[in-house]
Amino acid sequence: MFSKACEYGIRAATYIAMQSIDGRRVSLNEISGEIDSPTAFTAKILQQLSRNGIIDATKGANGGYGMSSTDIKKTTLSQIVFAIDGDNIYAGCGLGLKECNAEKPCPVHDKFVFIRDNLRQMLENTSLHEMTLGLATGLTYLKR
Amino acid sequence: MFSKACEYGIRAATYIAMQSIDGRRVSLNEISGEIDSPTAFTAKILQQLSRNGIIDATKGANGGYGMSSTDIKKTTLSQIVFAIDGDNIYAGCGLGLKECNAEKPCPVHDKFVFIRDNLRQMLENTSLHEMTLGLATGLTYLKR
């Protein structure tokens, strides 16, 4: 469904959000350890999120990654996916046609539109804040 | 959503089905021309579909690919996707966790289950026969 980069990105952002709620800044090593992702690759993804203003990255001692509480509430999975994978998920034909649309549809056009609308709404309606709720209570996990 | 191989596979199988309904066997060259796919790569995919019993492949002059009318009605997109991409679409966690399940879920487990169930049902309930209906009447297309 998503690229590996996107999976790591969502998990990393969720972890950063959770720790930011507790007022803690986190380092790359802590993140990749806690979400069980390849460290150097995760660094690249965090750079993309930082450039897109989704997380705050600070160099130097006592640096690391963090998010403001308003960003935690406002940022949705949709924004993270878009920052990493672009609009691949929303745009494009399910069967790979370049000019598939309502005028000249592929045989599964309508059915794909329906499923992708579901996915899009889910991503747009899920905030990082919501993602952290289950983690704090031990109901959900970010690794294994 | 799907791999390129899977996209070509669905389009190719749909084209074969449509022509088989008219009693025509089709060659690799005709298929890749009519669905606008890379010829040699399409051959590999058709081999997979043939090995999985989804299409009939016959060597030699007057050979080519075809499907029985019962297979056209019975074969679903789900079977084609499974033959090419395996269970990647149905199985596995949306965030890439190896042991994500109802006991130990990722933060979006339930939401992903919902969306994937939609997708699975759509693929299981769409037959190749249904795919060909719009093509014959010029309502849907397999290329461009």
Add this chain to the structure above:
DNA sequence: CTTTATTCGGATGTTTTTATCCGATTTACT
């Protein structure tokens, strides 16, 4: 029996995705 039209199967090449390495830069603390 030869030619022609086909798919099959293995080897190979290309592109994209995933992942690593390491020096440069920045910042805080002593």
Add this chain to the structure above:
DNA sequence: AGTAAATCGGATAAAAACATCCGAATAAAG
């Protein structure tokens, strides 16, 4: 000023996906 703790950014490597090539095998038709 010096050192340690961080991210940044560019180069490189490895793996997977995508794609091509070509000889072998098969079958029909002349």
